[in-house]
Amino acid sequence: MTFDALAAAESVALTARAHAVAVDTQAAFPSATVDAARQAGLFGLLSKPAVGGHGLPLRHAGAVIERIARECGSSAMVLTMHYAGTAVIEAHGSESVRKDIAAGRHLSTLAFSEAGSRSHFWAPVSTARANGNEVVLDAKKSWITSARAATAYVWSSKPAAGSEASTLWLVPNRTSGLSVQGNFDGIGLRGNDSAPVQASAVRVPVANRLGGDGDGFGIMMGTVLPTFAMLIAGGSLGLAESLVQKTAEHAGGTKYAHLAAQNALADLPTIRAYIARMRIQVDMAKALWQETFTALEQGRADAGLRVLETKAAAAETACQVADIAMRVCGGMAFRKEVGVERLFRDTRAAMVMAPTSDQLFDFVGKAVCGLPLFG
Ligand SMILES: Cc1cc2nc3c(=O)[nH]c(=O)nc-3n(C[C@H](O)[C@H](O)[C@H](O)COP(=O)(O)OP(=O)(O)OC[C@H]3O[C@@H](n4cnc5c(N)ncnc54)[C@H](O)[C@@H]3O)c2cc1C
Numbered sequence: 248m249t250f251d252a253l254a255a256a257e258s259v260a261l262t263a264r265a266h267a268v269a270v271d272t273q274a275a276f277p278s279a280t281v282d283a284a285r286q287a288g289l290f291g292l293l294s295k296p297a298v299g300g301h302g303l304p305l306r307h308a309g310a311v312i313e314r315i316a317r318e319c320g321s322s323a324m325v326l327t328m329h330y331a332g333t334a335v336i337e338a339h340g341s342e343s344v345r346k347d348i349a350a351g352r353h354l355s356t357l358a359f360s361e362a363g364s365r366s367h368f369w370a371p372v373s374t375a376r377a378n379g380n381e382v383v384l385d386a387k388k389s390w391i392t393s394a395r396a397a398t399a400y401v402w403s404s405k406p407a408a409g410s411e412a413s414t415l416w417l418v419p420n421r422t423s424g425l426s427v428q429g430n431f432d433g434i435g436l437r438g439n440d441s442a443p444v445q446a447s448a449v450r451v452p453v454a455n456r457l458g459g460d461g462d463g464f465g466i467m468m469g470t471v472l473p474t475f476a477m478l479i480a481g482g483s484l485g486l487a488e489s490l491v492q493k494t495a496e497h498a499g500g501t502k503y504a505h506l507a508a509q510n511a512l513a514d515l516p517t518i519r520a521y522i523a524r525m526r527i528q529v530d531m532a533k534a535l536w537q538e539t540f541t542a543l544e545q546g547r548a549d550a551g552l553r554v555l556e557t558k559a560a561a562a563e564t565a566c567q568v569a570d571i572a573m574r575v576c577g578g579m580a581f582r583k584e585v586g587v588e589r590l591f592r593d594t595r596a597a598m599v600m601a602p603t604s605d606q607l608f609d610f611v612g613k614a615v616c617g618l619p620l621f622g
Contacts, residue, residue, distance in 0.1 A: 476555070
């Protein structure tokens with residue numbers, strides 16, 4: 248019987264809802280939700296049946312992320328990075344690690360961004376030095392989601408040999424020489440534990456290489472980008488959906504007692520028009536998101552461009568919808584109880600996650616104008 252990913256996400260969403268406020272206020276890793284996802288079989292959603300996974304298409308992972316993001320942005324972020332790492336490991340990792348992911352024993356993430364090349368993740372400046380059957384890694388990674396909880400990082404470096412842009416490695420997070428630098432204390436997604444990690448002479452077996460030496464750029468563009476962009480878009484759209492719902496509830500239930508008709512906020516045409524704009528913007532971005540899954544599934548020539556458009560559209564839509572929610576819910580929006588201020592803060596992250604919205608606007612503009620994306 249096919250695994251019902253949405254039913255699983257629905258049950259995990261209940262846990263996410265119960266813990267989301269504490270995760271945010273305490274900047275605590277969403278362990279209960281991540282464990283619920285593990286127990287519900289969601290870690291192995293993208294893993295092939297041959298290693299014990301569910302082998303579902305990316306669209307199902309998107310639906311899971313969107314549903315969980317409505318309750319807890321941090322949890323959705325942790326799962327997004329798990330699936331992004333899993334996509335690489337499924338294509339290039341060992342069978343034993345793939346089995347561990349499918350069985351829920353391995354939480355994955357990406358360690359791409361660096362203090363040196365910042366959001367230009369495709370151009371790591373960190374190094375890999377061949378040393379017999381091992382490779383020695385040195386790096387200043389600037390952001391790794393689930394820095395402490397991940398079982399291993401999917402790690403980028405310059406190649407050990409040659410002049411290609413990058414090589415990928417599987418680096419277990421307990422490896423000697425790795426140090427997580429401080430706690431994440433961000434404005435939003437406060438539970439995602441996206442901390443800097445320093446690597447000083449970290450030794451991993453050459454067998455931990457994911458793909459060939461120098462193949463990193465191709466894997467980033469062909470495997471990581473579509474997975475990460477479509478899932479982080481799902482996270483943005485889940486936050487945006489929740490903002491529409493919470494804003495409509497607030498507008499419908501908030502009355503002016505001094506007016507004879509005891510008008511609710513929703514009785515004001517201006518307020519209704521703002522809520523209509525929110526609904527329309529979210530539905531437009533969701534339609535593009537769904538269409539891009541179709542383009543990917545059909546291997547269409549425009550799929551790559553659609554992926555870039557979708558991440559930018561979803562991230563920007565979520566921010567715009569959050570801005571409207573803060574206006575419509577008035578002074579109450581500044582306080583925690585309406586619930587929109589946490590979502591407002593959480594929406595800010597996706598637009599600066601690489602590739603950032605501004606980079607995507609540049610890439611999409613170059614593609615439309617027939618110019619090369621890089622160089
Ligand atoms: C919550 C969170 C979790 C994250 N988790 C991970 C993770 O798990 N793994 C990981 O590898 N990374 C992660 N990142 C890092 C992320 O992907 C980016 O690398 C990071 O946010 C970039 O920040 P920066 O200050 O280095 O950006 P900078 O590179 O300094 O960019 C600053 C500004 O310049 C703009 N800019 C830069 N280059 C261009 C260009 N060519 N054209 C137009 N504008 C440009 C950017 O859009 C941005 O607005 C995470 C980030 C956040 C916020």
